[in-house]
Amino acid sequence: MKLRNVSKEELYRCSYGCAGCASVLAVRLTLKVLGRNSVFVVPANCISTVSCYYPQAPFFVPMTVMAFAATGAALCGISAGFKRRGREDIHVVGFSGDGGTADIGIQSLSGAIDSGYKFIYICYDNEAYMNTGIQRSGLTPYGATTSTTPSPCFENRPKKDMMRIVAAHDIPYAATACTSYPLDYMQKVEKASKVNGPTYIHVLAPCPTGWGFPPERTIEIGRMAVESGMWQLMEFEGGEFRITHTPRRRRPVAEYFEAQARFRHLRLEEIEAIQREIDASR
Amino acid sequence: MPGKAPVKKYITANEAVAHAARLARVEVIAAYPITPQTSIVEKLASFIASGEMDADFIKVESEHSALTACMGARMAGVRAFTSTSSQGLEYMHEMLAYSSGGRYPLVMANVCRSVALPWSIWGDQQDAIQQRDTGWIQLFTETAQEALDMVLQAYRIAEDHRILLPVMICLDGFIQSHTEELVEIPDQESVDAFLPPYDPVVTLDVDDPHSISVGGFGKHYAAWRKEQQEAAERAKEVIVEVGDEFARIFGRHYGGLIEAYRIEGAQAVLLTMGALVGTAREVVDEMRAEGKAVGLIKVRAFRPFPAEELRQALSQVKAAAVLDRDCSYGYEGALATDLKAALYGLANPPAVLGFIGGLGGADVPPERMRYMLERALSVKKGAPSSAEFIDL
Amino acid sequence: MREKVPGPTSKAGSIPTKMGSWSTVKPVLKGRCTFCLFCWIFCPEGAISQDEANKVVLFNYEECKGCGICAHECPTKAIKMAEPEPRGGE
Ligand SMILES: Cc1ncc(C[n+]2csc(CCOP(=O)(O)OP(=O)(O)O)c2C)c(N)n1
Ligand code: SF4
Ligand code: SF4
Ligand code: SF4
Numbered sequence: 001m002k003l004r005n006v007s008k009e010e011l012y013r014c015s016y017g018c019a020g021c022a023s024v025l026a027v028r029l030t031l032k033v034l035g036r037n038s039v040f041v042v043p044a045n046c047i048s049t050v051s052c053y054y055p056q057a058p059f060f061v062p063m064t065v066m067a068f069a070a071t072g073a074a075l076c077g078i079s080a081g082f083k084r085r086g087r088e089d090i091h092v093v094g095f096s097g098d099g100g101t102a103d104i105g106i107q108s109l110s111g112a113i114d115s116g117y118k119f120i121y122i123c124y125d126n127e128a129y130m131n132t133g134i135q136r137s138g139l140t141p142y143g144a145t146t147s148t149t150p151s152p153c154f155e156n157r158p159k160k161d162m163m164r165i166v167a168a169h170d171i172p173y174a175a176t177a178c179t180s181y182p183l184d185y186m187q188k189v190e191k192a193s194k195v196n197g198p199t200y201i202h203v204l205a206p207c208p209t210g211w212g213f214p215p216e217r218t219i220e221i222g223r224m225a226v227e228s229g230m231w232q233l234m235e236f237e238g239g240e241f242r243i244t245h246t247p248r249r250r251r252p253v254a255e256y257f258e259a260q261a262r263f264r265h266l267r268l269e270e271i272e273a274i275q276r277e278i279d280a281s282r
Numbered sequence: 283m284p285g286k287a288p289v290k291k292y293i294t295a296n297e298a299v300a301h302a303a304r305l306a307r308v309e310v311i312a313a314y315p316i317t318p319q320t321s322i323v324e325k326l327a328s329f330i331a332s333g334e335m336d337a338d339f340i341k342v343e344s345e346h347s348a349l350t351a352c353m354g355a356r357m358a359g360v361r362a363f364t365s366t367s368s369q370g371l372e373y374m375h376e377m378l379a380y381s382s383g384g385r386y387p388l389v390m391a392n393v394c395r396s397v398a399l400p401w402s403i404w405g406d407q408q409d410a411i412q413q414r415d416t417g418w419i420q421l422f423t424e425t426a427q428e429a430l431d432m433v434l435q436a437y438r439i440a441e442d443h444r445i446l447l448p449v450m451i452c453l454d455g456f457i458q459s460h461t462e463e464l465v466e467i468p469d470q471e472s473v474d475a476f477l478p479p480y481d482p483v484v485t486l487d488v489d490d491p492h493s494i495s496v497g498g499f500g501k502h503y504a505a506w507r508k509e510q511q512e513a514a515e516r517a518k519e520v521i522v523e524v525g526d527e528f529a530r531i532f533g534r535h536y537g538g539l540i541e542a543y544r545i546e547g548a549q550a551v552l553l554t555m556g557a558l559v560g561t562a563r564e565v566v567d568e569m570r571a572e573g574k575a576v577g578l579i580k581v582r583a584f585r586p587f588p589a590e591e592l593r594q595a596l597s598q599v600k601a602a603a604v605l606d607r608d609c610s611y612g613y614e615g616a617l618a619t620d621l622k623a624a625l626y627g628l629a630n631p632p633a634v635l636g637f638i639g640g641l642g643g644a645d646v647p648p649e650r651m652r653y654m655l656e657r658a659l660s661v662k663k664g665a666p667s668s669a670e671f672i673d674l
Numbered sequence: 675m676r677e678k679v680p681g682p683t684s685k686a687g688s689i690p691t692k693m694g695s696w697s698t699v700k701p702v703l704k705g706r707c708t709f710c711l712f713c714w715i716f717c718p719e720g721a722i723s724q725d726e727a728n729k730v731v732l733f734n735y736e737e738c739k740g741c742g743i744c745a746h747e748c749p750t751k752a753i754k755m756a757e758p759e760p761r762g763g764e
Contacts, residue, residue: 003711010720013737014689017718019696020741025718039486041354054498060687062486064357064495066350067380073347077310077354077362078486080338084309084360090488108350111343182715216742216755219716385681446680484679491686492679506682513680 001183001190007032011060016050020215022179022205022222023047023124027059027095029182030122033189036061038091041075043105044068045097046131047124069104071096072112072121079117091193094121098139099129101202102160106138113169113198120192121200123162126207134210141230143274144262146210151265166200167236174200174236175244180222184233184245191235204231212261221259227251229278253278289467295426295458298465299365299391299451300325302433304335305473306389308363310355312340312348317403318455319367319393326363345370349377349388356386357494359482361437364388367455368395368409375413381448382417383510384495385484387440388448391433394556394607395455396642404643405455407556411584411608411616417510419449419517420584422555426463429453431534434468437477438524445513445520446483452584454557456643468532476531518586537580539588542595544570545577550658551596551632553579553621554605558646562605565651576655581617589624596625601633601658605651605672607640614638614669633661639672646672693719697740698757701733705752713744713753 011031017024023046031038040063042048048065051058066074071094079092096105101123109121128146129135136146138160149155166174173195177185185203192199206222208215225231226247233245253275257263266274293301300322303311311330313323329335342348345366352362366374371392381388394410396402410420419439423429429451436449453459484494498506522538529535544566545551552562559580566578579595579602581588596602606615613619618636625631637654640646650672701713701722709729714722721738722731733744735758745753 003715006715008724011687013687013720014691014693016693019739020743021718025716028718028720029715036491037488039357039488052493052496054496054502054682055684055688056691057493057496057684057686057688059493060491062488062491062686063493064384064486065493065497066495067376069346070350070377073312073342073350074354074357076340076342076347077312077351077356078358079354080310080340080351081355081358081360081362084338084355085358087358107343108347111341111347114343115340117340214742216746218718218741218743219747383682484681484683492683493686494679494681494683496682496684498682502682509680 001187003183006186007035009035011036012058014056015058016053016056017046018209018215020208020218022207022218023126024050025179026122026124026203026205029179029186030093030189031061033186034091034093034193037089038093039063039078040093040095041066041071041078042095043071043100044131045100046126047095049131068100070108071100071105072108072110075119075121076112076115076117079119088118092119094119096121096123097130098123098125098127099137102138102162110169113166113171116197118196119198120189121198123200123202124205125202126205126210128210130207130210143266143270145265146262154265162202163234163236167241171200171236172197176202176204176232176234178204178222178226178231178233179206180219180226181233181245188235213259217259224251224256224259228253228256229282230256288469290464291467292462293426293465294321294460294462295429295453296321296393297325298426298430299433299453300329301467302430303363304329305468305470306361306434306437306477308337309360310338310340310352310362311364312342312351312362313364313366314342314345314348314370316367316370318395318405318459319365319370321459322365322391322393345373346377349374349381352388353377353381353384353386356388356482357484357486359480359485361480362388363390365391365393367393368397371409371413372397375416378413378416378418385446386448387446389433389436389440389451390448391429391451391453393455393459394452402642405457406641406643407452407607408609410450410452414585414616417447417514418585419447419514420452421449421582422452422584423458424557424559424580426458426465427534428536429458430465430467431528431532434473434477435524435528439517439520441480442520443483445517447513447517452556457557472531476528514586518583518588521583536582538591539583540591540595541580541582543578543580545579545595545599547575548577549575549600550603550655551577551579551599552603552605552651552655553581553617555581555584555617556607558605558607558640561646561648562651565648565655569652569655574659576659587620587624592621592624593628596632597628597630599632601635601661603635603637603654603658605637605639605646605654609638609669618669635661636669637672638669641673644673692736693739694736699740699755700735700738700758701744701753702756702758703730703752704754706750707731707752708750710749712747712749716743716747718743
């Protein structure tokens with residue numbers, strides 16, 4: 001895939017999302033791959049909130065808002081329906097936040113993978129409940145403050161490992177991605193769209209509002225997450241994990257933390273401890 | 283009657299409901315086991331396994347997902363079916379309101395059962411009554427035959443473009459779900475003549491794309507809610523219309539929103555919903571034979587509520603005894619409350635006596651029914667009513 | 675095509691409100707554009723288009739929220755965030 005060949009059609013426009021929102025960018029990139037022959041299920045989260053207020057309809061393809069916990073089940077039902085109508089060519093896409101995926105929707109996601117139906121479940125991960133005002137989720141990383149984990153009681157548990165959770169279901173295809181690496185992300189979406197079964201893509205989507213950085217740095221921050229080792233780009237396929245991108249230079253995690261208000265309270269020892277853990281996990 | 287003759291068989295209402303879903307040519311089934319509903323989904327699974335039915339059976343991990351998956355199937359433009367009971371219906375609560383507001387013509391069978399705590403797997407109607415305000419059309423049935431016939435009618439009502447609201451067919455746990463009755467199972471050709479293929483409206487259509495089930499502020503929100511209320515009100519006519527047409531094809535008629543039984547000249551009338559109507563009918567016959575002016579009203583539609591029909595039926599009656607298999611704690615039985623509201627403003631309204639019984643599977647024997655009617659016969663006009671628990 | 679679908683629905687791609695009013699600061703092409711398309715792919719709003727004839731990018735100010743990602747990511751620093759001058763000729 002080359003930038004030059006990426007579709008020029010814009011199928012997601014004029015949402016109410018914040019300026020510089022990577023989650024909005026993730027929707028746009030997804031639609032560049034899947035095009036008009038796709039339908040979206042968006043549970044309660046930032047993306048549904050910024051895209052579903054009548055009469056504004058930023059999605060140029062069919063979409064439905066869904067109950068917070070219900071994305072997986074809705075995907076199964078829609079996929080089953082299209083199968084009955086001989087329309088398995090239509091891409092059935094879930095677009096759920098980290099809370100809707102790792103917390104309240106995890107049961108439905110698990111059931112959906114188990115059902116075997118064909119769909120693409122995309123978890124766009126802004127690492128907190130942003131829509132309701134930056135509360136912690138199961139995917140908030142260790143050390144971050146949110147409105148329910150205010151300093152000094154910052155998040156004291158590691159980020160839930162969704163990839164291992166979906167892999168444990170023997171899912172045919174799963175991948176992580178980041179909006180700062182659009183071609184890598186789009187290739188993964190394309191790959192998922194060709195699988196005749198459930199697929200899962202977990203895309204890290206930096207949030208200027210919730211993470212506390214100026215909107216022009218959205219792409220840079222995502223790159224720093226990957227370069228520091230806080231986030232890894234990988235695939236799970238045929239029962240194996242595979243790293244799809246190794247950063248050319250390793251960036252100290254301190255640089256990533258310094259760039260964001262949510263980590264600013266961390267003391268040097270705490271940052272060093274996190275750095276040691278990242279180094280040990282490589 | 284077109285096609286081959288219908289089959290008559292001794293089956294439970296659960297099996298009858300499964301036959302109805304099969305005959306309705308449902309294409310997606312998503313359901314989760316719970317007593318006393320389980321045998322409905324088991325039967326449907328066996329229909330699919332034996333090739334008697336061509337449908338996708340989605341193995342969901344909860345009732346919340348079962349109803350969501352059915353809604354998803356409707357979004358893709360195909361007919362779906364689910365059934366549940368009690369805790370399962372409670373677990374669906376969020377999606378009940380979601381699907382009615384989204385105008386999805388879902389059909390489900392609820393096998394009425396008490397809700398915990400105290401724990402009980404036995405029958406009453408607390409589960410269904412608790413969901414009264416979720417925007418579903420709620421129809422109660424008395425027999426296995428009526429359950430089968432009403433599931434078929436439910437598809438016509440729900441999918442009618444004037445309505446587009448989900449329909450819950452209620453049958454009573456154990457009394458109906460686990461008791462065999464002689465049921466006439468219609469033939470496929472007649473059902474096809476009655477129930478045309480699904481013509482979906484609210485869908486995810488890539489050729490005519492919409493954002494569906496969206497939100498809106500103030501006026502927009504209120505306008506959608508008003509449309510929903512108007513559709514629910516309109517359902518009163520459509521339920522009657524569909525019942526009449528069903529009778530023309532299948533020869534069975536259940537009387538519209540309510541069935542008034544021997545109320546001519548009645549001084550006291552018993553009102554109830556569901557399977558206990560059967561016992562009540564016999565009690566009324568006995569008491570009539572003794573010369574007592576008593577009658578019965580079987581309330582078939584709980585939502586939309588047949589207020590006008592009840593006002594007319596009760597305008598000359600001295601007292602109405604209401605048997606609720608539920609309680610709105612801190613007040614009284616739900617049917618009693620709704621009846622009183624319906625009678626408000628009548629020149630000469632009957633006294634309303636509220637009774638709560640048949641809870642947690644308790645039997646309501648004929649003597650208890652007789653007691654309620656005797657109480658109603660002897661009541662003083664305007665006497666205050668409160669909820670009386672009759673199982674104790 | 676249905677005129678109106680009942681319930682809370684809207685026609686896909688209805689965007690009566692354009693988001694350009696959120697910011698008065700907009701990207702303006704000041705330096706040399708190599709047509710690398712980085713700004714184009716990273717713009718969350720899809721507010722950048724490609725002028726293939728002239729090998730430059732164009733900005734849709736009606737939909738640009740002024741986030742500044744394009745300017746920040748441009749490898750040649752060709753984009754400046756500024757209050758664009760009104761177009762002449764009116
Ligand atoms: C059952 C239920 N509980 C709570 C909410 C309130 N709620 C709406 S969105 C949201 C947070 C969404 O977080 P996430 O999935 O991470 O997406 P984000 O907003 O961060 O994009 C919450 C808690 C809800 N809509 N439904
Ligand atoms: S709060 Fe964050 S995720 Fe939500 S719209 Fe704003 S930038 Fe995007
Ligand atoms: S400022 Fe932001 S919204 Fe405007 S064109 Fe640049 S990237 Fe797009
Ligand atoms: S990023 Fe800069 S050089 Fe590249 S296309 Fe945009 S303006 Fe031109």
